Amino acid sequence: MKNKPLNPLTFWPQAIGDLALGIYTFLHWPKSLSSRVDPPVTVNEQFFGINIATSSDERSDDYVLDHVRELGFKHVRLDFTYDSIGGDAERLLHKALDQGLEVLLDIFPSFEDAQQISKDPGADQRWYEFVETIFSRYGVHKDQLIFEIGNTPNRGKWSGFSSIGYINAWNIVSPLMDKYDVRIAGPNISDFEPLGNISYLRAMKRISQVPPIHTTNLFVERVIEPEANDHRVLGDWARDWLRLNLVKKARAIDAIGKELGCEETYCTYKCWTIRRLNRWSDDPEQKQADYLMRYMVLAATSGALDRVYWGPLVCNRDGIIDCGAEGYPEVDNVSHYREIRGNFEDYRVRPAFKALKQANQLLAGATCIQAVHSQNGIHHFVFVNDQQQEFHISWCRDGFSLPIGLVYPNAWDDEVSFTNVLGETLTTAPTQINEQPLVIRFNSIHPRWRPDADKLAGLPDMTVLNIPAEQRQYLPFNNSNWRGALAVNDGQNLDDTLAALLPEALETAPVDHLIRDKRNKVWNITTPTNGTLTIKLNRAVGGKRLSYRFLPSKGKRHWDNAAAMLRAGINTPQPVAYFERHQLSGIEPNYYVTEFLPGAFSSRDVFSSINNGEADFRGMSHEYLLETIGNFVCRMHDAGIIHRDLSSGNILLTQDGDTATPYLIDIGRAKLKKKLNLRERLIDVMRIVYKLDWPDRERLVSYYEKAYGKEVKGWRQAAKYYEFKQRSKKNIKGKLKFKKKR
Template structure:
């Protein structure tokens, strides 16, 4: 195997024939999408799975089958699929224990030969494809050594050849091209090549399908090799073509919720986003002829949640044994509707091009053909397609490969197969004619980025399009900002669509895209202050009146009702970023603020309180659009020349605060809701004194205390604070900080005053971080050093006995003990504060 791998990668062909970007037009097969399915002993589960396949419009199913499945519920389900004329890829799986003993016990090899021969006799002419190999590069899962797998493959190939049938394989899992090249090269040498090259092309280890895989050469060299989904698919297809098997099929792919949950919070929403983006890129790559998503029903990866906490000993990618749980507990995840949408819009389309965009923004253009299905709200249920029994008999092995390759080739528009499928689909002919030639754009950004819709498309052009969300719902208008959730824009044939120009994401800004949230740009030329930036809007209406916020920024802290806030039990620390003096704060925003004199009157009569006036100015003020709401405005004063030199190359502090807050929210860590970031742009000289400052505006987090309040009380000898014991407080804060650090956040300003706490209606403690400008974010869990740096800051108000109790509770989550050398950063920070306080006394 190693020699074949070196023979392939020693040539420069793979570097010339692959690219991280889709490079040329490609026909997407009408049968591009399939599903990995399984049933349960209950016959009602058969009906449920068939109904879900029909609902999705999927006619291609992949079913795992092993020794114990004969004459059991799996074989009953196989017969049902064939009766309902689904096109089945039958994946024959040798039990792990049998595979492990293949070389030592000849009877194991004979049992495998008998099983394969029996299944080929029963179903070989009825199913679409027979696949051999189950994660052959994972010995722990499959039981195969390289030698044992080759014996198993050779036996299956001989049995198939004797019946004039073909098999697919070898089912390498993940992206490990050395195995693909090695196995296919060895199969070519031994003249036992498959007809279809199969691989489980996962890319979830890179988190996003567009991201360059850091597992290949490390984080620093990932951008040098640039292996993302598109390039991986093209490389695997090129390996197959080099070996004589040009047809590539992804046999199983999914996104594990557990992997997403390592760094992100809305795991099911992110799973749906990644599914849509993967499907679009796979279709545009031109390398894959089919993608089987799977499993349909599962606890971690399924499009349908099985309602259990069970996970099988063998991963579903190796052997998807059965659908677990009870039907009454099944729940459709958002990814189910996303899969339905991409199947209906992309299958049968023609990929035209990738529009010129900068990194972080993807716009893929497809042309819909007559075979493409109607949008979801007008979609008629997919009907039965022609059976695989119509295949012609093939007498030569090379003829077998040719026939199978042709079968997986994209049907041409107007061909007998495509016309037959359309005739049976139940769609109206008029809808087919309307969709034929329509232009479809799939638009999204990578995680945390945003792109203004107006910067990508002229507004009058968007007004002529049909806009569909990721789940297939038609939107009344295009979002103001494209996000990491794909949006599909459909123009009827004959309507002009963008043909040139470079589209760019908004540089420097991060966004936490949540359901119902939308963002927009504050353009410098639209206000007298010369401020630019971004702000949060709602879905279909304003959540924030940006003009009112600009007026507040212009008036500054000198507005009516100004008063100095005195420390109290709720807000003892004057340097808080988001502190609200009034504990009663009703939820929700009212409508937009009125214009003109009414708005001016509201601003002048607002209630405001200064929270801090030193290096920066922080004040709270009632929202102009809702007098009952309180917002917090942080004004960053102009930087001195010396400070500008020290901060050279760093973003504005308001922008850093916005990005820090957005990234915390993306990672499931609470912070007061960011409302706007206003930074100076190019302005007239008369406005220079206003535009030299920048502003970060957020909601107030109230009623709340700070962790400093609790720690000061416990250091003074109190056993409880706000009805909670010291151990309860320490345990809750330790859990929050563990989540913070595990998700790659090094906060760097984690003083006890910057951690706000309030009680939920259920009595649980809720935490929120403020002063987010210094935070740093990493794509991996933090090691011990930055964790201790954060701990030494937050523990400063605690005396040593309480400090030890808290730190031991935190370290217990990592399986560590509080060793003596871990006290060094705490001693350092205590000494630093003593020296700082001493200098202040000398200056006074």
């Protein structure tokens, strides 16, 4: 071992200088690097890869390699550390090489030795000897092996590395790179941390050399959607100014590597975990497939990445094949994908596997000749493959839907076919483009089918139209008086539906029941096209006429919130329409229309029955109803929804025999977030318990806590505060009324 450990007295001043240069560079790049795809871009034929591992059950080896072949991949990535020699990982490595696969072999010390690099000579020596063993044993496979040095050094809790520890690990083995003349990659920075990429690469270059292949893990999971601008860099205020989406991030990372001498840029690990997707989707496996395709299209057309390896092939939490195991390994797979933990008999292919297979078949070697990657939520890509066939891939951001006639106004001919994100052929032409990528294939090159890219990118922000519903479609609406959206039931005529739902018709239709007519008006009517409906007319009065000038109309807020709630599996009456004015929509009268819930009662009715000492309510026990309400509120919070006006009258329930189903109403003030903190939960809890006596409040909150899995600390103080606030408001209003009478 020739190289000595670095001296901290000289290393840290140099590292601080590297960091300062990195900050200076980073502050200039976001302005100059584009966040949009710039065709033409030809995708590397070897662009797609996958991380693999095996288990002690040798049948897993063949299973893994068979599925790699089914994906059509020519290369894989495999983690390799001290106990891999002579173990399951080395057995899998031999089989992969025998089958002609190219392997990106990620080699790193044990967690304990990574912590001791440069501190313990014994750890340094073991690391050097391990790398020399690997290079001497497998260096002959130069055409099939790339050696990646290190695993997520910026995540010390996973890898064991400190900043100086990783640079020392690189320094220790750098003589071996020249000795064995092997292909090297690194430093494997996790997530988008460009200052880390700059600092590590500068230090690596200063002490020996930069790797020819610059590796990083471009995660976007915490911003949820692949297309989203990252709000975590400088906060929400700078999100849309920086526009740090996946395309711009990839270009920034690639520019860092190229400036410092790296030849290629690989993203070595990317996934969405099923557990995280389950928070905001009622079908997390389908959502994983959708996001995979959307991510791969953007990554491939960015022109910045030479290769992307998807996360683990087989894993229960984030694999595209479920291993069937419970829980998750102690060390995150992104740092060390050690093994498949489940039983061989329990392996199950997920939809994302089919999506990745189709992505490889479509994109590898294809050229993107037109792209719309727009801030308005529309994404449309035109590709030509080496067989001179044209295909389009299109989708909308989550929650949105676009009538396909706005993109393709002409009638389809026989040369056109459609497939979904899983590669399944659609038997009928779709009417909408939504958040699930749609593939449109042509037998040859068809310039006439390409939509006007500038027109698509210039469309206004889309109306939320992707709402779970059966036997109906949601369409945008725009005329000289109103804009909005409406539901058209299957088999019904659009003109007839409009004639029944436009505000002029709503206002003149006979009123079945007037529910409220104060600041806002709520009433029921019966229509020939949509049956009985509930209409809410929103009016802006007082100070609202100023504040609502800067907000979407309440009708649109109701519509958007209802769509998001239904997609998250939280009941609210099915939206039918909303209408708002073109100008000053927040303060002009606007309308929100929903299906009527026949026979519904409110939580307030239940609470009154409890307070009146009745034995039950409509044949259902009070205990059951309190449990139902408590569970529903907790489930709503778990989905990231704060109602913000959760009075007992704003939860309706329908009855079917001896069971009750809750629905949220009056949802215009609701907010949707990724995850709620305790304070945000208390905003609703203190309101929903207000009409109950303290013993019954305790019962309701106990059911909420049971569903939540933990104690809701501070709810009593919050309820007392809200009770004082309401009592004070009533006293003030009473005094004002008394003065007016006098």
